[in-house]
Amino acid sequence: MTNFDKVQFCDIDQDHQGQRIDNFLFTFLKGVPKSRVYRILRKGEVRVNKKRVKAEYKLGYGDKVRIPPIRVAEKEQQLDLSKFDRVKSLESNIIYETKQFLLLNKPSGIAVHGGSGLSFGIIEALRALRPREKFLELVHRLDRDTSGCLLIAKRRSYLIHFQDQLRYKTMRKEYLALVSGDWDNANNRIIEPLYKNKLKSGERIVRVSEEGKPSETHFKCLKRFDTEKGDFSLIKALPKTGRTHQIRVHAQFAGCPLIGDEKYSDLDADSEVLQRLNLKTFLLHAQKLTFSTPDEEEPKTYEAPLPALFEQSINRLSKQ
CATH class of the missing domain: 3.30.2350.10 (Pseudouridine synthase)
Structure with missing residues (x-):
């Protein structure tokens, strides 16, 4: 079982300011299906400053978010990715790292994220290796068989800054x-x-x-x-x-x-x-x-x- 069995309250800081509430919950409630996240939003079980909000609501600095207890039965036991040799080897592929971002020399043959029959990708592997990191998000993507520079943001403000550079070339x-x-x-x-x-x-x-x-x-x-x-x-x-x-x-x-x-x-x-x-x-x-x-x-x-x-x-x- 994956358990978030107590009511939780989160105060929104600058890293999450401007983020949609549904995207915030996807990260905060790791392992909870997106369908379940949208359900608790629709039912008004998630409150921001004691009020119901819709999925597209953008969080403001200082907002207080109430997250209800959630209990989700997993179809299968979740893998401990940190035990995989190929996952552990990613640490040696980090080119540069600060408190705000890291740059990885991505190996060929690993997708940047799980899905489509893949148990895990680069971002899931990094989250398994860095369980204390509250925020790890891909700035851009590389094809599975492409190697090289892959940028990952460790702060939302940096993610937005990097994505703006991509947008404006x-x-x-x-x-x-x-x-x-x-x-x-x-x-x-x-x-x-x-x-x-x-x-x-x-x-x-x-x-x-x-x-x-x-x-x-x-x-x-x-x-x-x-x-x-x-x-x-x-x-x-x-x-x-x-x-x-x-x-x-x-x-x-x-x-x-x-x-x-x-x-x-x-x-x-x-x-x-x-x-x-x-x-x-x-x-x-x-x-x-x-x-x-x-x-x-x-x-x-x-x-x-x-x-x-x-x-x-x-x-x-x-x-x-």
Whole structure:
């Protein structure tokens, strides 16, 4: 059983000022289904300053929130994520940390959050490792098989500040990727709109389409590899917008899809080089992230070291 079996009162501080009451409760009542949270809001069991509120109510500084007793039967025993070796290893992947945020060199192969059959993701793992942290939220997302810089806020004020930088395109992201083909630097700016389609299976497929949202990525070829099995390129990508699978789809549109990208490349054509490089998926690494904080207006650049497999692949292609 997950128990919140006593009435609880919370005084809202600056970190939660302006946050919707439903989002506040999702974090505070970890493990309680969202449907249950909305139910206690509808019934008026949650009170703010002794008054009923709706789910969209935005909390004010100094608000007093009353949370009723809640008892929820779990379908299965909750896993202690802190015992998983891969979860524990995340501590060594932290690039930089303050009391307000942390920057992680996310490993490839782990989703940023649980769901869709996944028992846990990066954010659940960090919360398990840091049970005393009251607030840990993803600032942005990376695909499951993408590695590199992932920013997590530890204060709501910082989360809002970082998300504003994303919204106004002042946060700079820089990626490295290995692609099939000889990249033409004439394709250094791609502004094709992207349309996201969700299949019945839940899988997301993105296509270049006039029906899609405006999208822009800047590219630069850093190194070319002329091998017996074809041409390949190491490219730098700077996305100016943050659409789903944006770099992968824009690279495909340019005629140079990421090697081993099962959604957007020809796996049969890539099969031999994938075997030679010992790759099971594509190589896309969020190498650099540049941003400011509420305390320091001057932006700083942080860098995530390349995964060993990425470096090995570059070296092997260079020798072929």
